[in-house]
Amino acid sequence: MDRKIRVLIAKPGLDGHDRGAKVVARALRDAGMEVIYTGLRQTPEMVAEAALQEDVDAVGLSILSGAHMALVPRIMELLRANGQENVHVFVGGIIPEEDVPALLNLGVRAVYGPGTSTSKVAEELETWVLGKQPE
Amino acid sequence: MDYAEAVRSGNRLALARLLTLVENGDPEGRKAMDALFPYTGQAHLIGVTGSPGTGKSSLVNQLALAYRRPTAGAAARRVAIVAVDPSSPFSGGALLGDRVRMRDLSGDPGIFIRSMASRGTVGGLARATAAVVQVLDAAGYEIILVETVGAGQSEVDIARLAHTTLVVEAPGLGDDIQASKAGILEIADILVVNKGDRPGVESTERFLRNMLEIAHPEMQDEAGNETGSGNKKTGWIPPILRTVATRNSGIQQVLEAIENHKAYLQSSGEWQRRDRDRLLFELNAILRDQLYARWRQSLPEGAYNHAIDLLMERKQSIYSILEALLQYHA
Numbered sequence: 001m002d003r004k005i006r007v008l009i010a011k012p013g014l015d016g017h018d019r020g021a022k023v024v025a026r027a028l029r030d031a032g033m034e035v036i037y038t039g040l041r042q043t044p045e046m047v048a049e050a051a052l053q054e055d056v057d058a059v060g061l062s063i064l065s066g067a068h069m070a071l072v073p074r075i076m077e078l079l080r081a082n083g084q085e086n087v088h089v090f091v092g093g094i095i096p097e098e099d100v101p102a103l104l105n106l107g108v109r110a111v112y113g114p115g116t117s118t119s120k121v122a123e124e125l126e127t128w129v130l131g132k133q134p135e
Numbered sequence: 136m137d138y139a140e141a142v143r144s145g146n147r148l149a150l151a152r153l154l155t156l157v158e159n160g161d162p163e164g165r166k167a168m169d170a171l172f173p174y175t176g177q178a179h180l181i182g183v184t185g186s187p188g189t190g191k192s193s194l195v196n197q198l199a200l201a202y203r204r205p206t207a208g209a210a211a212r213r214v215a216i217v218a219v220d221p222s223s224p225f226s227g228g229a230l231l232g233d234r235v236r237m238r239d240l241s242g243d244p245g246i247f248i249r250s251m252a253s254r255g256t257v258g259g260l261a262r263a264t265a266a267v268v269q270v271l272d273a274a275g276y277e278i279i280l281v282e283t284v285g286a287g288q289s290e291v292d293i294a295r296l297a298h299t300t301l302v303v304e305a306p307g308l309g310d311d312i313q314a315s316k317a318g319i320l321e322i323a324d325i326l327v328v329n330k331g332d333r334p335g336v337e338s339t340e341r342f343l344r345n346m347l348e349i350a351h352p353e354m355q356d357e358a359g360n361e362t363g364s365g366n367k368k369t370g371w372i373p374p375i376l377r378t379v380a381t382r383n384s385g386i387q388q389v390l391e392a393i394e395n396h397k398a399y400l401q402s403s404g405e406w407q408r409r410d411r412d413r414l415l416f417e418l419n420a421i422l423r424d425q426l427y428a429r430w431r432q433s434l435p436e437g438a439y440n441h442a443i444d445l446l447m448e449r450k451q452s453i454y455s456i457l458e459a460l461l462q463y464h465a
Contacts, residue, residue: 003159004159004227004228004252004254006155025230026230028228029223029226029228029229029230030223030225030226030228031226031228032226032227032228033228034222034228034229034231034250034252035228035229035230035231036231036232036234036250037230037231037232037234037235038234038235038238039232039234039235039238042238043241045241045242046238046241046242049241049242050234050241050248052147052148052151053147053151053247053248053249054151054249054250055151055152055154055155082148083148084148
């Protein structure tokens with residue numbers, strides 16, 4: 001059986017800077033994962049729908065607009081409503097230190113700020129997915 | 136979870152999970168496919184192929200939107216899209232970006248989009264694409280659009296999978312020598328010249344028409360006038376259609392051509408013949424894989440490496456080694 005880690009990299013919200021998202025998407029591809037990239041300006045509904053159809057193991061959200069405290073809770077809620085509470089969600093971009101605990105409380109696995117090495121993201125993702133309990 | 140039953144009753148999460156199981160060759164996926172197989176054979180399978188950058192994803196996006204609009208003659212159709220992108224031969228990973236051009240389709244429960252990595256298979260599709268399409272067919276999607284890896288000249292597997300194959304070209308990508316190469320153009324049931332607002336579109340169309348006229352001499356009457364692609368005498372002649380997918384221009388004509396092609400397939404008996412060919416091809420592919428896997432398992436430890444050593448020392452030829460290796464087959 002040929003299992004591949006499938007990750008959705010999404011850019012919810014209105015900012016138009018997708019370089020970070022693309023760098024992470026590429027790094028995860030180079031780590032052997034199948035990365036679904038959806039492009040800019042995704043609504044939470046679009047992110048959750050893509051995560052469902054693609055049956056991903058993880059969702060990476062890149063947010064630089066400052067709207068993370070509005071977008072992330074909504075996405076977590078939609079994933080749960082779709083039966084995807086086991087999907088690992090991580091957030092990257094510009095996230096103020098004081099918001100990190102609140103995001104982690106929502107069930108976000110990790111928040112990666114600027115300067116995080118992409119290999120760290122790939123390694124942690126592998127640990128979450130491959131170490132996760134069978135359903 | 137009984138995947139087959141859940142998928143038949145419209146459970147999208149179960150469908151998505153089953154597609155993963157099928158893609159991974161999981162035994163549970165095979166079990167569900169056994170139960171679903173009687174429900175397959177209903178959908179119109181439409182392949183979309185062509186060189187990278189010709190606008191396949193944008194065209195698929197517009198076609199899906201068009202199928203979702205009810206028309207005077209027909210209700211809106213349920214549409215599934217399978218978009219295949221290449222896996223990296225080095226890391227085995229893949230960047231699947233076709234959804235970027237399909238954002239118009241989100242929020243519609245009558246559409247299901249699935250991205251697939253080719254996972255080392257050449258030919259423009261993944262090994263499991265046929266199986267994934269079968270599951271979507273059994274799930275009740277009436278139109279299944281399969282977008283191949285950006286294809287060159289040999290990625291022709293799509294013609295075996297699809298009822299109707301669209302080959303997408305764009306102006307300025309190739310000359311008439313490219314167009315007369317065998318392979319990708321020969322598999323076209325419909326030729327689409329996308330980006331039709333770009334310079335050079337007329338010459339691209341002319342090249343394609345010349346190519347078709349060589350393949351179908353009946354396209355010209357005795358006086359040398361073009362009789363067009365409506366010639367019913369000798370079967371199907373691929374129409375050449377101009378689109379600008381990003382502006383939704385020419386899409387309706389493509390849709391009509393697809394419907395015409397379906398009617399042609401059904402009235403000519405070609406539909407059944409293609410179905411038979413497809414199932415035969417799939418069975419052969421699976422048979423080949425399984426026979427190889429079983430034979431490999433029956434080989435004693437080290438026999439294969441020993442054989443390679445003998446070859447390298449030029450002590451035996453490949454064919455004599457082959458005879459020896461095949462003895463092991465239980």
